[in-house]
Amino acid sequence: MTFGDCTRVAAGALLRYPLRTAMMLLATAIGVAAVLVLTALGEAARSFVTDEFRALGTHLLVVLPGKTETTGMGPGLMAGESPRDLTLDDARAVLRSRAVARVAPLVVGAATVSFGGLERDITVMGTTAAMVEIRQWRMATGEFLRDQDWDRASPECVLGDTLRRELFAGLQPVGHWLRVGDRRCRVAGVLAPQGMSIMANVDELVLMPVAAAQQLLNVPGLFRLLIQATGRETVAGAQRDVVRILKERHRGQEDVTVITQDAVLTTFDGIFGALTAALAGIAAVSLVVAGVLIMNVMLVAVSQRTAEIGLLKALGASRRQVTRLFLTEAMILAACGALAGLVLGYAALVLMRALYPDLAFEPPGWALAGACLVALGCGVGFGILPARRAARLDPIAALAGR
Amino acid sequence: MNGRELVRFATHSALSHRLRSVLTALGIGIGVTAVVLLTSMGEGLHRYVLEQFTQFGTNIIGINPGRSTTFGASTGIFGSVRPLTIDDAEALKRVPFVLNTVPVVQGTASVEGGGRERSTNISGVGPEFQTAFDFRVALGTFLPADDPRAPRPLAVLGAKMRHELYGERSPLGELLRVGGERYRVIGVMEPKGQVLGFDLDDTVYIPAARALELYNRQGLFEIDVLYDKAVPADEVVAGIERMIIARHGGLDVTITTQQQMLDVLGSVLDIVTFAVAALGGISLLVGGVGIFTIMTIAVRERTAEIGLLRAIGAGRAQIRAIFLGESILLAGIGGAGGLLVGGLTVVLLGVAVPALPVGIALPYVVAAEAVAVLIGLAAGVVPAQRAAALDPVEALRAE
Amino acid sequence: MAMIRLEALGRTFEVGGQQVRALDQVDLTIEAGEYLSIMGPSGSGKSTLLNVLGLLDTPSVGAYWLDGVNTSTMGDDQLAATRQAQIGFVFQSFHLVPRMTAAENVELPMLLAGIGGAERRERAHRSLAGVGLADRADHRPAQLSGGERQRVAIARAIVMQPRLLLADEPTGNLDTGSGAEIVRIMETLNERGLTLIVVTHDLQIGERARRRLRLRDGRVVEDLRAAQA
Ligand SMILES: Nc1ncnc2c1ncn2[C@@H]1O[C@H](COP(=O)(O)OP(=O)(O)OP(=O)(O)O)[C@@H](O)[C@H]1O
Numbered sequence A: 001m002t003f004g005d006c007t008r009v010a011a012g013a014l015l016r017y018p019l020r021t022a023m024m025l026l027a028t029a030i031g032v033a034a035v036l037v038l039t040a041l042g043e044a045a046r047s048f049v050t051d052e053f054r055a056l057g058t059h060l061l062v063v064l065p066g067k068t069e070t071t072g073m074g075p076g077l078m079a080g081e082s083p084r085d086l087t088l089d090d091a092r093a094v095l096r097s098r099a100v101a102r103v104a105p106l107v108v109g110a111a112t113v114s115f116g117g118l119e120r121d122i123t124v125m126g127t128t129a130a131m132v133e134i135r136q137w138r139m140a141t142g143e144f145l146r147d148q149d150w151d152r153a154s155p156e157c158v159l160g161d162t163l164r165r166e167l168f169a170g171l172q173p174v175g176h177w178l179r180v181g182d183r184r185c186r187v188a189g190v191l192a193p194q195g196m197s198i199m200a201n202v203d204e205l206v207l208m209p210v211a212a213a214q215q216l217l218n219v220p221g222l223f224r225l226l227i228q229a230t231g232r233e234t235v236a237g238a239q240r241d242v243v244r245i246l247k248e249r250h251r252g253q254e255d256v257t258v259i260t261q262d263a264v265l266t267t268f269d270g271i272f273g274a275l276t277a278a279l280a281g282i283a284a285v286s287l288v289v290a291g292v293l294i295m296n297v298m299l300v301a302v303s304q305r306t307a308e309i310g311l312l313k314a315l316g317a318s319r320r321q322v323t324r325l326f327l328t329e330a331m332i333l334a335a336c337g338a339l340a341g342l343v344l345g346y347a348a349l350v351l352m353r354a355l356y357p358d359l360a361f362e363p364p365g366w367a368l369a370g371a372c373l374v375a376l377g378c379g380v381g382f383g384i385l386p387a388r389r390a391a392r393l394d395p396i397a398a399l400a401g402r
Numbered sequence B: 001m002n003g004r005e006l007v008r009f010a011t012h013s014a015l016s017h018r019l020r021s022v023l024t025a026l027g028i029g030i031g032v033t034a035v036v037l038l039t040s041m042g043e044g045l046h047r048y049v050l051e052q053f054t055q056f057g058t059n060i061i062g063i064n065p066g067r068s069t070t071f072g073a074s075t076g077i078f079g080s081v082r083p084l085t086i087d088d089a090e091a092l093k094r095v096p097f098v099l100n101t102v103p104v105v106q107g108t109a110s111v112e113g114g115g116r117e118r119s120t121n122i123s124g125v126g127p128e129f130q131t132a133f134d135f136r137v138a139l140g141t142f143l144p145a146d147d148p149r150a151p152r153p154l155a156v157l158g159a160k161m162r163h164e165l166y167g168e169r170s171p172l173g174e175l176l177r178v179g180g181e182r183y184r185v186i187g188v189m190e191p192k193g194q195v196l197g198f199d200l201d202d203t204v205y206i207p208a209a210r211a212l213e214l215y216n217r218q219g220l221f222e223i224d225v226l227y228d229k230a231v232p233a234d235e236v237v238a239g240i241e242r243m244i245i246a247r248h249g250g251l252d253v254t255i256t257t258q259q260q261m262l263d264v265l266g267s268v269l270d271i272v273t274f275a276v277a278a279l280g281g282i283s284l285l286v287g288g289v290g291i292f293t294i295m296t297i298a299v300r301e302r303t304a305e306i307g308l309l310r311a312i313g314a315g316r317a318q319i320r321a322i323f324l325g326e327s328i329l330l331a332g333i334g335g336a337g338g339l340l341v342g343g344l345t346v347v348l349l350g351v352a353v354p355a356l357p358v359g360i361a362l363p364y365v366v367a368a369e370a371v372a373v374l375i376g377l378a379a380g381v382v383p384a385q386r387a388a389a390l391d392p393v394e395a396l397r398a399e
Numbered sequence C: 001m002a003m004i005r006l007e008a009l010g011r012t013f014e015v016g017g018q019q020v021r022a023l024d025q026v027d028l029t030i031e032a033g034e035y036l037s038i039m040g041p042s043g044s045g046k047s048t049l050l051n052v053l054g055l056l057d058t059p060s061v062g063a064y065w066l067d068g069v070n071t072s073t074m075g076d077d078q079l080a081a082t083r084q085a086q087i088g089f090v091f092q093s094f095h096l097v098p099r100m101t102a103a104e105n106v107e108l109p110m111l112l113a114g115i116g117g118a119e120r121r122e123r124a125h126r127s128l129a130g131v132g133l134a135d136r137a138d139h140r141p142a143q144l145s146g147g148e149r150q151r152v153a154i155a156r157a158i159v160m161q162p163r164l165l166l167a168d169e170p171t172g173n174l175d176t177g178s179g180a181e182i183v184r185i186m187e188t189l190n191e192r193g194l195t196l197i198v199v200t201h202d203l204q205i206g207e208r209a210r211r212r213l214r215l216r217d218g219r220v221v222e223d224l225r226a227a228q229a
């Protein structure tokens, strides 16, 4: 029997029971579609988070004061103090490295802003003009903080979009004077809406010159240094330089932690990659269930078609041929089921994209290939038992329908 | 036919196709196993996290500088306009029902002792820290009740810290340099392990006022308030708020009760468990498709039997009940098998890998079995309906 | 009052847009306790008539009175209940449930009727003994010969003590010896008052009945009574 004939006979047998065949296809399709949709979800989460991190800027390094042996994202790094502050002079010194393009010192704290009788608790960020370039913020109106001597506490500030709406409903804020804590400052500009970001909600920030923020919050040191390397290749060099420079300045003690954006990205990539793989595994369980169903129905088919098999054998079909016939049926089921699953999965993805246009739902290639392979594997694997059973039937008994 | 006979009849016909019935039940079983395993991992995570949070007791209220509206990172961790001071911590002791307050300053510093140096976590705390959080001292004593504003330079080591610097030697009485200042070691804590990634053993405890000096800051990181368990947290919080307003002229702190934190965490983890249960449910769905298919086949195969039953006086309702019963039975048994396998796996996992937090989520186990039975019902309705609707004469002719 | 009365009864089937008259203008009265045989060429409507009489099928036109009740007024459940209590069937192909033992097959109608287990077993045993199969109660159909299977089917048909026994070619699948045995059993039942209607192709069997009906193209073309013959 040629391959074509075999396929035709198998397909004919399947079409004789359309409902049953449709159900097996549906079962396989649900499994494949589940793999697609779940891995696409995992991927979307991964790219959302990494994109957010990338949006912080390119070739970034973050310097935090303090260091423990155990580096990582533990609370020790997130919130801690070190005996020696990071200073503005440290920030200036870092610029000596040729691998470093820009440095933005950061001071962060809470304060109350008031304008025209309206009052609000906000987060104040003290920084320098370099910040707008590092983070690639866009301005809605006015100017960002002036590029001036970092030690000058000039009374100016830049507002986030939410603050503008809440404090200056309808009013043009640029040029107005705002009270922040116990200081007054002139609004120089307003940032365009930025949305949530990993570090803080930029739309709710008040940005001030770093020296002004230090005075306002009464902190001598810096919270972070945000450093931009000159290029992707120089990030590692910049990290080495920064550590070396700061160590020199801190009397030979390495009391800062330098995190590169790439390292964080890699960590997140790893976490979300594992998550996606786990989701794929869970979804694949349903493929196994579909395989069990295929096996079950094929077994039924073998017992129902006993007489037919007996006839085939009486007409000279070998065991091999009978096995092949039934395995072909299982393969067709699995392949068509996988195909239907792809269609179903992609339809679901189209729907999800329409609902959440911000997220990139795209199943990874390995999941696509893996789902189809597992479906086919299940089809063949679970098809073997029924096919064997059919092949072993005794032709005389089979013809008698027993 | 009463219920028991129906079950017997269904069992009988299910048993007459043993392999087929086993495979059908297996489909549901795998789904239920997946749900049980996944939810017990979710539940395990839930318990683990809650344990981590409650091991210090639930009658603790945290006060952080700075006002934040949302739970989570208070802006106060960046430093604030009005600092929380050691005097605040002392004053809060006078609030009704407050048993103790612990000022906390945290940071990292380089520590030298026993001829070695190590960068480590520094916890500046009050002497009440030990009793409030139920930490035990292995050697010596904890920080003494000195004048909280000018305490002596004494230090207590975490278990790992002691090991790193002094090995098996007793460090009591040794001199220690913390960020350049000299301290005398008066105690070593018992090992405590990690809490949410923060290694409590890799820590040096020094008096809070000294930590403030070390880090050159005015404000505390946090004040932890231990209150009388018998009193509702709200009442204590109200007292704390009044005290802070009286001292600061406004409520510029964030007060978090352990309960709030647990509630938020609990609901997040509940969602996680629910989500994984739903994922496991996909397999259950596929298993349901399997039952439907097999029952449809059974109806077709047993058409002659249905005809006979009708001929000898079975009503449509009885035929329907027979096939529905069989479908539910298959799903129910499959589900029970899944529970058994899933449960055993969880127990074995718990024994084999004690570090892995697993715990059977009973509501989900019950729900999984209920859903399995419901799936049996849903998958059986159409085939059973079909069987009941068969024309008896036609059915008898089928052979 | 006659047990069965058919008035201008017709049954038509639609096959591919064409009307097939399986039964046409049948008028028939059958008294309780009669022994009737129905013969006729293949396709003449014998089985259809038996199905209508047994309340498995409903006539397209005309009326069927059973014990003075017009059966067209009965709902599906009532029809089922009547079949259960009053009518027994014996088929050419036995229709035993293969996975059940002989006793279980006989118990089946009682199971449906909600009769308790102990009584079921007792009555099934008696019924099987009545057809001479007391010692084969635990055998499955596959372990029985054709004649034995048909005897089990008869035991099942009479276990509810019906008043009407309908047999559609009960000997069609059997050799002459077993066939004669089956007929003898049914005739014994008839002698005890059971109304017996047998469809058959076998002239010898057909002529044993006291009343002989002949069908052709769905019409009763001959209605002979042994007394008149
Ligand atoms: N369900 C049906 N659908 C269509 N036509 C039917 C159906 N049942 C019976 N017929 C037709 O009605 C006519 C009578 O059929 P019936 O089975 O009563 O014949 P019979 O006398 O029992 O024949 P036999 O001796 O071969 O059993 C036949 O022409 C048959 O084709």
Ligand SMILES: [Mg+2]
Pocket (backbone or CB within 6 Å): C046, C047, C048, C168
């Ligand atoms: Mg016939």
